[in-house]
Amino acid sequence: MSRFVDLPRYVCALGGAVATINALLGAVPILHAGAGCGGNIGNAFNGASGHLGSGYCGGMALPSSNVFEREIVFGGEERLTEQIETTLEIIDGDLFVVVSGCMVEIIGDDIRAVAGKFRRADRPVLAVETGGFKGNSYKGYDLVLKALFRDFVDESSVKDGKTVNLWGIVPAQDVFWKGNLRVLKSLLEKLGLKVNTFFGDGETLDGLKKAGSAALNIVVSNIYGIEAAELFREIHGVPYISVPFPIGHYATENFLRSVGNALNLETGVPDELIKEEKKTYFNYLERVIDLYNDMDLQRYAVVVGDANYAPALTRFLSDDLGWLPELAIITDLLDDGQKGRLALEFVGYHSGIEPRVAFDTDTSGVVNHVNKCRPENDGSGYYDGFNPGFIVGSSFEKDIAETLGMPLLTVSYPVSNRVVLDRSYAGYEGGLRLAEDILSILVSGR
């Protein structure tokens, strides 16, 4: 049985679905839900995903059937039909996706049947059940991907060995999603690949439609988008690999080689490419060697994040930055199998560090894990504690950071204290950004 969550770091499946559709250029969600659902979701992402904004047709502009008592009693399909008709008249979009909230699912409205009535409309209308009780935002992302792969992507018997699809980076829940997709796409393009990321810069619905002709799907996550990858393989016969979210030079090299191996690229991943990327990376990173050593900028660290960021940040801190990330807390709702897979991402560090890994969905739980992890002060005056420390987490760690006197960089959702535009923490470039942002905090008093 699932339990309550203290300060949840996600919204519901409907919320994740809406954020995902909003991130797809040309697509417009139509909510079949209570009047407050869209507003609630809009606030959650607009304010806590690096001030993402309403986007093209999100926030208060979200088309929504706004069901009330009347529809709950008599059924809401008629109202939804009307809302789809009027949305098609008013809203300029290329693809409309009906998503449902809890209430209309409880009363049994058949949204797919209603959407089916618009088969002959000049623009496609899809439907996907995303009732909030089905799971959290990450679940909504998977549900929408599955619907797109099932109902929108064309089947293609011919595969292009140089084309890949990449997902697993969840729009809005990953505050830096767009920058991350851009960086990973441009890295893979250096291998001569054509890359569809669906939600990144320059992507089109047409690209999504033809995604079935790819040779490989790359899921940059061990958790998010996996169900969708399974379905894609089933329908379109495209295999997938699941790779951890890469930050910094070790993880990115691993990422590139995993893709190269999976594609059986004849030449493999060219060593020159990795050499060149590393050269640039260290050419920049080298600059802080004076500061790092003069000021002793090595830190103990606590990482709090989702299933993509927590492992990636912890590994970067350990292996790229040479820090001591003693504790990582993963805040997602996960089953035991998923927890097991994630635990494996914390072993085999080049530094030899073995971080303690905790799974906790409660924000108030973070402080308990930190206390458990720190050696107790015996009051002798000689205390080998957990300082100097640093927290890489979310805006919810502001209190504990203040209490423990540790500086905080917010990376994982919610991030309400930063404005995020095109910043990326993925790849070589992302490693540099992260080093900049972390170290800048340490010198911000100057």
Next chain:
Amino acid sequence: MDFTKEKIPPVREDRLGACNAFGGTCHALSRQAKTGCLNNIRRSFTQTQGCQLNLSLIILSTIRDTVIIVHGPIGCGGGNIPMANGIKTFQKLRDPAAKGVVWLNTNLDETDLIKGGEEKLEEAILHADREFRPSAIIVINSCAPGIIGDDIDGLAEKLKDRVTAEIVPVHCEGFKTKIMATAYDSLYHGILRNLIDRADNPVPAGEAKGNSRKVNLLNLSSMSRIDEIELERLLGVLGLEARILPCYAHPDDFGDIRDAALNVSVCATHDDYLTGHLREKYGIPVVTSDIPVGIAATGKWLMNIARFFGLEKEAGQLIESETGKLEKALEPYRKLFKGKRAYVAGGEIRIFATAELLADLGFEIVGLHGFHYDRFMDDLLESRPDKEKMIINIGSGQPFEQSNILEKLKPDLFVGHLGINGWAGKHGIPVFAIFGPGASYMGYKGAFEISRRLARILRNPMFSRNIGENARLPYARQWYEKSAFAYLEDGDPTSQPSKGAEYGQQLPA
């Protein structure tokens, strides 16, 4: 009548004749309200809005030393995620030791919807009490547990001896009402039943009441500490002491509420449920005039309070001295604003007060948009000298109608509500937020500060202009060729589009 005997308060559609769909002139709205058929108007296209849970949570989160439990599926209450740190900062302005916002979601899943969610709620309440030791645990019910019949009041009763905190159930099923402002009634209902009307909380003795100079000053979550200080200052000059609540108050403050001589509300639509109950049940009178935004409204507000205490002379002197100083300070701004055209959108009470201030400063008001209508708007509509011509749009958000109107009216300034300001900005129009919990709006200080900020915003509107030239709004071209009110319909499917449609057509093309 005493609604607090019931577990759930009535919705505003029933209690106040509230509606959230209209387009036409102020006079037409007022006329149609009198016929009582406003609530039949509906939109055949709607955009999302907000529900009473969203709004209740914003207000209840400000109350110190509480834990809030949102009883619902995992997304309910998520709109609060970005607010937590900001609310803590504002709490600390009232109490430096304030602990900030803690809220839990009971994470109802498919199984819970079948077998009921009370067990999970019980676990959450016990955890909240043990882990955080708050004074009050506020349980907010969302749609789903409402429909499966979870009995949150029964559970609160059952657990009351096992937890130290007061349990305050608040019923916020979003689907029950189109009017977000029903939230005010729902949360005051919960507060009245559990923190005020209690057998162990006797009414204070007679002499303390009525003779005292203590007033309950009812604040808003959209109000800043600066505004509170300004209103406290003005009341202080009259020798009155203000106890400020409900926002940022401590649960114990509500227990003391009945020792005041007077309830002072700055917004009838916000407070009438509470003040009405306190008047009827405990005989505490209430002064509700328009929100003290602007020079005239502040004067009127002060005078109404002063009249109650027989302090008209003192208030007259205060108003005269304050306005004298202010008028001089405002002189340079009046020249800047003369003839600039402004469109004003927001809460039903605030838009009228703000429009009056803007007109006083030299702006020409070209249109109004209220997030809902209820009977507290009637006098405001009728007292506008231009009521026969002034366009008013009623809708919670609904930025598609707003975009249509702005495209036609092309105002020099948009004054609006959080959530729709960005949509006006995408038209390239400079925007002034009609409220903000960090800025000064109220009293004489507010009138000056609003003027200063307006002058600053209008001095360089390049950011909105740049975005306006380069952003794409989501509406089809043909939408702008229709009446802004083309999707408003009377409830009867055989009838023509609402009367508003003809007025919408009259907006300049």
